[in-house]
Amino acid sequence: MDSWKAAEYKKQSFTSPFLDCSSFPVFNMAVALFIHNITPFAEAGFLSEVSFSWLNPLLKKGKEKTLENEDIPELRPEDKAESCYSLFKEQFIEHRENILCGQSSVLSSILCCQRKAILISGFFALFKVVTLSTGPLFLYAFINLAKCKEVFRYEGYALTAGLFVVKYIESLAERQWLFRTRLIGHQIQSMLTAAIYKKQLHLSNMAKDTHSPGEIMNYVTVDAYKIGEFPYWFHQIWTTGLQVCIGLVIIYCAVGLATVPALVVVVLSMLGNSPMAKLQRRHLTQLMIAQDKLLKAITEALSNMKALKGYYMVLFWSTPIIVSAVIFWASYLPNITLTTLNTFTFIATLSIVQEPIRSIPDIIAVSIEAKVSFSRIVKFLEAPELQNRPIQQHCEGSEFEHSVLINSKTISWDCDSVNPSLEDIFLLVKPGEKVASCGDVGSRKSTLLAAIIGEVPHIDGNVEVQGKIAYVSQSAWIQTGTIQQNILFGSTMVQYKYQEVLKKCCLVKDLDMLPFGDQTVIGERGINLSGGQKQRVQLARAFYREADIYLLDDPFSAVHAHTATILFSEYVMEALVKKTVLLVTHQVDFLSAFDSILLMSKGRILKQPTYNQLVDCSQEFRDLVHAHGEDVKHKMKAGHGLKASKSIFYVFMTSIFRAPMSFYDSTPLGRILSRVSSDLSVVDLLLSVKLSTALSTTMTIYFSLGILATLARPILFIIIPMVCITIRLQKFYFASAKELIRIHGTTKSSVASYLSESIAGVMTIRAFGEEDRFFSEGLRLIDKKGSSFFHSFSANEWLIQRLEILCAIILSSSALALSLLSFGASESGEISTKYSTSLQGISCTFEGGHKIGIVGRTGSGKSTLISAFFRLVDPTEGAILIDGLNLSTIGVHDVRSHLSIIPQDPTLFGGSIRYNLDPLSEQSDHEIWEVLEKCQLRDVVQKKEGLNSFVTQDGSNWSMGQRQLLCLGRALLKRRKILVLDEATASIDNATDSIIQKTIRKEFSDCTVISVAHRIPTVMDCTMVLALSDGKVMEYDIPMRLINEEVHYSDNLYKNTGQLLEISTNRTKLCRETTPRFFIFA
Structure with missing residues (x-):
């Protein structure tokens, strides 16, 4: 760094209104740390640390400009999530061997990690209580002084200076106590968050049923937060008792035996809190369950939200008042004389007793919350993890005897299940072989792939994998980030290889259509991309990986015919020619190109022969192929096919969420969940308390200043300058504080979004062996959140300390002024989519009772058109009419209540x-x-x-x-009278597709059916076909007329379909006679 930056840093350090550390030797070290964007707290000296002047440069920067993420310094190494988690893991392993109870081992591990910090903060807590207790003694001395009982000449000035010093030390001690406990809480929250994230990467499938994604999100955003808040209250458990005892001793010295009844009241109030604590714990547990259910419902669909929250807390706010009344009442019974001296001493001491008594219910509440949250997190951390012991991966060397070998009697997701998922499985796949897996719905094809990558926990037998695996899931999983980042998936960029991947995966044209090409940022779950585009990004990610074994779970159902043909020929048969491929598919047209075919039914591999052998000898396979076109055999003789594709964007919405779809496209789910979990929890439990505290504190300030100004007018010369300084301090503080809070909110949402995203894609992450990389990125995000939180609460302590020093000045000055009067008392108060244009000039009419087919290439506008029907997006021009009613003039709820949809991704x-x-x-x-x-x-x-x-x-x-x-x-x-099919049959076999189509024809014969599809039987069964391209209507007519006229667009479809059929020209005579040509529109 340039020398002028160091000079600027030194200049900034003089901005403290009270203390400056620039003259200390550690200052130069702090300069170096700040230049390297590490918090100056890392090497702050003692005076800088206790005065928080190490924050001055950051606050000065916040005053001059709006703070951004890069302006927030990094945490100290010992405060980072990686260090905290490593220390916690080391202690946990050590204690787990000696302690059987899971909660005890986790708690002991945390205490061992933080014992030194707890002792240091406890010392400051003790120092604070001791200095606080001197207040009544100073008041006693000032009253004696006012009665002309001066011990020495300048006693008033000495008492004033002594009061200021004691209050100053009290402020320093309290601020260090609370700051250090906040820091302890931050470290605990970081280590627990890291442990939860690490755990969910290895969570078994059985444990996933017990701990839903919504619950895991609550563990991080609510439970870990509450446990992190507990150290802030920890020392008050014992300081409360100590402070009450000291206060009662002082009161006893003032009023004698009248203290005894007050002591009885205090004991009774504490005992009375015990049943309330049990009741509160029960209701807090119910509250956490309700929050889990709430978050689970929102996570599932951001709809059908029904949350019943209950919170019960009885605070014994009346106890301090009863104590006061009892002491005054008891003072008359033994004929104790209440003089000005002991009365005001008693009143001043009473505040010392009142404060801890009032805090008892809060301490109980926080302790119960932490205990409930702690037990929930421990239960999660003890959940069973995925065991991959039967899976043997050998990646050394370049040649293998076999790629996949499964010899297992049973394979099951649940060890207690009577019916295993797979039975009597023997599978041998040699290197370079291409194997297809087909079968009807529920035949456990996807489970077979899951067993190969080690996701199925209970295997009776052996599963051996030799080579590196790349996996493409049936439901596409896309990360938040650019398309390039999704494809590289942590790998190093190699430009020529990257361009080849884009070409083989048919992404070049799609990237040309996007505003920033492969640097376009796509939202969480890939919601800015169509279904076909998401699958191709997945395929590109797998291809770029250069694995030995490719497991593809029905990826071609999500793309139209032309793209599917190119992908199969160039991706599977050409790019992966030397690779081992195991493909799950329902598209029988590709099967003839495979070395062998797994015909599966009810969790068993019936046969593993070649395509021709299956056609000749397998009745099950004949039925599967025959179902492909039996119902539309007569229509297929026309000789041409029509183009169809997929990708409908539909999100189930309720009236609660009336935001436009563009909001959900641009807002990560984790950000919404963070608002619902942690932020809503704050609103539920803390908002009213904080608001009440703010109002009462404000009123106390104004009344206290008013009383002081009335009793001692000269004090106004002190109050007015102090108020001006206070206003300036607050303005200086707020400029940075509001930005720190804002940044903390965004970084907290980033952690929640990343966790939600990782939970959804954990199977893909584990298949690629990327757990460590994702965990490292999670730690980085936790540190980002922690840094903003650390500097936010540090800035808060910075302000409070300076305000308390101003209060000490006012208090000591008031005491001096009041001591000159003939009577008086001193009382101390504390200031605690709109979418980018996709449709252009579409004009058509869907007649009632007709069945409309919508076809078109990826990005042609099909999703936007369907979204417009459901008012997920509104047209910028024109209108959509149903029975003459403009949808834009009807309520969203009313519109959607008359429509039904069978989505592409079943919900x-x-x-x-x-x-x-x-x-x-x-x-x-x-x-x-x-x-x-x-x-x-x-x-x-x-x-x-x-x-x-x-x-x-x-x-x-x-x-x-x-x-x-x-x-x-x-x-x-x-x-409903209008049914929308969003490629509802893309991921199912042809026999089941036939059943669905027959059911729809029969049950919805008098309804209007709008179908987005790419299977020929589906489209040929339509009354009318709407062909879209680049948001425009290319054709709209009956299917047969479009085929016979062979207009430009249909002719293109026919050519693309012909390319598809070229793959299977060598089929047997039986296949040619019983099965029509299978068309998928391009």
């Missing part, structure tokens, strides 16, 4: 099957069973627990196809 909520189908309990059990029968799910549900069958959050314990069928059942129960 299920934690609870039962019945709750998911009929959350408001509007239908009878008989009607629900009828719907399950129509959806071909009756047998599956009956084998479990009937309508009470458990559904985890997001429905992960049900297959993708079963989830989609449940969404169909939900729509059947609604019986």
